[in-house]
Amino acid sequence: MSPASLTRLLLLAALWGGSFLLMRIAAPVLGAVPTAFARVALGAAGLLALVLLLRVPLSFRDKFVATLALGAINSGLPFLMFALAARVLPAGYSAILNATTPLMGVLIGAALFGEHIGRAKAAGVLLGLLGVAVLTRTGPLDTSAPVLWGVAACLVATACYGLAGFLTQRWIARRGGLDSRMVALGSQLGALLLLLPCVGWLAAAPDNTMPPLAEIGPQVGAALLALGLLCTSFAYVLYFRLIADVGPLKALSVTFLIPLFGMFWGWLVLDERASLAHAAGGGLIALALWLVMRPAPSAAPSAAPAQPAAR
Numbered sequence: 515m516s517p518a519s520l521t522r523l524l525l526l527a528a529l530w531g532g533s534f535l536l537m538r539i540a541a542p543v544l545g546a547v548p549t550a551f552a553r554v555a556l557g558a559a560g561l562l563a564l565v566l567l568l569r570v571p572l573s574f575r576d577k578f579v580a581t582l583a584l585g586a587i588n589s590g591l592p593f594l595m596f597a598l599a600a601r602v603l604p605a606g607y608s609a610i611l612n613a614t615t616p617l618m619g620v621l622i623g624a625a626l627f628g629e630h631i632g633r634a635k636a637a638g639v640l641l642g643l644l645g646v647a648v649l650t651r652t653g654p655l656d657t658s659a660p661v662l663w664g665v666a667a668c669l670v671a672t673a674c675y676g677l678a679g680f681l682t683q684r685w686i687a688r689r690g691g692l693d694s695r696m697v698a699l700g701s702q703l704g705a706l707l708l709l710l711p712c713v714g715w716l717a718a719a720p721d722n723t724m725p726p727l728a729e730i731g732p733q734v735g736a737a738l739l740a741l742g743l744l745c746t747s748f749a750y751v752l753y754f755r756l757i758a759d760v761g762p763l764k765a766l767s768v769t770f771l772i773p774l775f776g777m778f779w780g781w782l783v784l785d786e787r788a789s790l791a792h793a794a795g796g797g798l799i800a801l802a803l804w805l806v807m808r809p810a811p812s813a814a815p816s817a818a819p820a821q822p823a824a825r
Contacts, residue, residue, distance in 0.1 A: 519756060539734060539783075545724060549597040554709060577700075580700075587681065589702060591674045606792060607664075622680065648791060654791065769807075770800060
């Protein structure tokens with residue numbers, strides 16, 4: 515990997531690891547739905563600006579509905595789930611749990627798409643689940659109902675990411691493909707359409723607790739801007755550039771780095787403390803990732819497109 519590609523990889527990991535910190539700042543103040551909605555709205559605006567700036571043809575080639583549906587699965591639901599988790603879980607917890615995305619891909623591939631699970635992948639899935647259990651049961655947080663619901667929300671998000679990888683192959687790649695920047699833009703628009711009714715319903719509710727825009731502090735406002743424009747718009751462009759430079763398998767190595775940056779940003783900004791449970795649970799998940807993602811010696815490379823490990 516060239517120095518330029520390595521720099522992009524580290525920057526991408528820092529951005530996606532930082533997304534958990536930013537959600538941890540915004541979600542407890544705004545709530546999960548407004549945080550997720552603001553992220554996709556700013557992400558869509560940023561991507562549209564980049565597409566226009568780069569003069570990418572605004573053509574979805576009869577795949578607009580498919581990209582909208584992918585957006586609901588690949589961005590809308592995961593962003594909402596991680597925002598829900600951010601109300602109760604430290605940033606480092608969510609970042610580590612996010613690394614289970616490839617493990618969920620293995621399970622979903624076997625359950626819904628007839629994918630074969632070899633011994634190494636099966637062992638990886640079991641180790642990953644053990645890592646989640648270690649982090650949940652022995653971590654610094656009490657094993658309370660809200661914490662368990664937060665962990666469950668993170669796992670729902672990673673399951674969505676795993677499912678989206680197969681659907682992208684079926685709905686986009688096998689139908690002639692589409693410019694990755696248009697896929698990213700359509701995905702954010704689909705996520706926006708999914709979350710818009712939720713925001714409207716929440717705003718119209720009699721017990722609406724969303725603070726007025728004028729009362730949102732500068733810290734939360736800055737977190738939302740960074741979350742939407744940097745961790746979503748810019749990170750998408752960076753990720754697809756990395757795939758073009760080094761290929762999808764090496765680009766997916768960002769999955770190993772995101773938890774480290776997630777814990778680092780949480781420690782640096784919010785004074786979150788790492789524990790032996792972080793090391794043990796995260797180490798088991800990292801080993802599981804290695805088992806799942808390593809190429810089989812005699813197998814042909816997978817045709818499935820790589821999916822971002824975080825947004």
